Structure formats: C-alpha cells, structure tokens
Amino acid sequence: MRLMRVGPPGRERPVIFTESGRFLDLGGITDGFDPAFFAGDGIARCSAALEAGELPEIDVSDERVGSPLSRPSVVVCIGMNYAAHAAESGASPPEHPVVFYKAPNTVVGPDDDVHLPRGSEKLDWEVELAVVVGKRARYLSSPDDAMSYVAAYAVSNDVSERAFQFELSGGQWSKGKSCETFNPLGPWLVTADDVPDPGVLRLRTWVNGEVRQDSSTADLIFSVPTLIYHLSQFTVLEPGDLINTGTPQGVALSGRFPYLGLGDLVEMEIEGLGRQRQRVTAG
Numbered sequence: 001m002r003l004m005r006v007g008p009p010g011r012e013r014p015v016i017f018t019e020s021g022r023f024l025d026l027g028g029i030t031d032g033f034d035p036a037f038f039a040g041d042g043i044a045r046c047s048a049a050l051e052a053g054e055l056p057e058i059d060v061s062d063e064r065v066g067s068p069l070s071r072p073s074v075v076v077c078i079g080m081n082y083a084a085h086a087a088e089s090g091a092s093p094p095e096h097p098v099v100f101y102k103a104p105n106t107v108v109g110p111d112d113d114v115h116l117p118r119g120s121e122k123l124d125w126e127v128e129l130a131v132v133v134g135k136r137a138r139y140l141s142s143p144d145d146a147m148s149y150v151a152a153y154a155v156s157n158d159v160s161e162r163a164f165q166f167e168l169s170g171g172q173w174s175k176g177k178s179c180e181t182f183n184p185l186g187p188w189l190v191t192a193d194d195v196p197d198p199g200v201l202r203l204r205t206w207v208n209g210e211v212r213q214d215s216s217t218a219d220l221i222f223s224v225p226t227l228i229y230h231l232s233q234f235t236v237l238e239p240g241d242l243i244n245t246g247t248p249q250g251v252a253l254s255g256r257f258p259y260l261g262l263g264d265l266v267e268m269e270i271e272g273l274g275r276q277r278q279r280v281t282a283g
Helices: 035-039 042-051 083-088 143-149 162-167 224-232
Strands: 002-006 013-017 023-025 075-079 098-102 114-116 127-133 150-157 189-191 202-207 210-216 242-244 265-270 274-282
Touching: 035 042, 127 202, 127 224, 127 265, 143 150, 143 224, 150 265, 150 274, 224 242
Parallel strands: 075 242, 114 274
Antiparallel strands: 002 013, 002 189, 013 023, 075 098, 127 150, 127 242, 150 189, 202 210, 202 265, 265 274
C-alpha cells in the first residue's frame, strides 16, 4: 500500500494511493499516520478495509501533498553509510554506524519549499531511504529479527547546512541538520510488504535538472536490518519513529558541485517509493 496525507499544513487527511491511480479516503479508519496508528495495527486495518472495498474514492488532484508521516517522536539519522559517500567526504568507512538526530519538526511535505537558513553558506541535499518503525524494538537478538519491525519506507531528503554542521558544530552535527524544513518526506509511505528487498533500490537526485546523485542501496555499509538491530542496543525504537539510513555520493560537500542557493530546484526519487521536489526559498 501507498499511504499519503493531503491538504494544508496541519489539516492533512489520510488516503491510500492505489496502483491504478485512485485516491481512497482513510478518514473512517484513522486521523493520520502517527505513532498511535502504527502501535494500533493501523496498517492491517487499512489493508483489510481496502480488501473489503469499504474505502470511498476522493479527488485530491488540486491538494497539497503533506508528509506521509504525522510528526514522528524521533528522527534518527545514520551518517556516512555509503562507501562512496564516505570517500568523497574524506573519511574512512566507519566501523560502527554513525548516529545523530534531527528535530522532528524538520519533517515537511515532499514538495514543500526548503527555507535557506539565516547566515547559511553551504546548503546541501541528501537523498535517503527512510524507514518507519512499526513496533517497539528493544535489545533485538540479531539482525535476522529486525525486518519484522519495519512498517514502511519512504523517500527522505536529509537537508544539511555544512557550515553549521562542521564549522559551528561544537563537536556534533545537529545544528546543521535541524533547521526549519530540513526533512522533506514522501510523497507516500510504501508498506514493507510491497518492498521485497530494501537493499537493491536505486536513488537519484537532480539539482536544476542536472543529475547529482545516482546510486543504489546496495552500496549501504550497514543494511536496514543491521541498523535496526544496532540501534535497538542503544535506544528503544518506538512505533512511528523515523530512521534516515544515509546518503550516497554526489552531494555538494564533495566539492564537485556548488551548494544550493535561492531559487534552486531539488528533485529526488527512490525506485518504487516515488519522487519529490523542493524549491529553495528565503527562510
């Protein structure tokens, strides 16, 4: 299933976007895709209603597409998780996952504007496979157990301000990761049963129509199940938590491309998970 939220900010309503291109209203099932939805078997309830033909069709063609995930409790991010990206960043591949956090209020719709922060000099893009946690994960015994804890996947842009991240960081990355609008997500959540192997997905980014990133999740240093297992040893993952799994090579940090400026257009997609686009505007 492809789960979406459409409508003005703060008033989005949940829908299913079917393979045939129809939009089906989920208002009778849930108010949105939040932690309570995932903890309460929301995906199973939506699937049952879809199978039973109980969902009315609606027209959302003129509506804004919001983040498919209602504000998560936490956004956990993995740094330098693609071998080629670590190399272009001037770092050796990490021996253990590099973990940092973004403010949950950075999550916005897939086509919402990205605001250039005040004082920004080095605004960067990062296409990432996002994972939504489906149930509480605590001290998993092995990566083999991890995939049953995945609810869905989505396209995520881990927008970064590199000067804030490294030059003004004070030793951590959150300043460069948590500015307003710094996590466009969507256009939809694709439930785990419709993504047979998250380790073979193509990821691409364009800036002003020119390709910047073109890679595959096959280049991940730490796979999705490895990440979930690893994180569960250090924190309790809750239903509805969002995990950004890292970005491939081709970012401005590499020195091969200019950083983003006002008016620039960023587009990105992941195979089977949809496409998003953002314009850089004044904050």
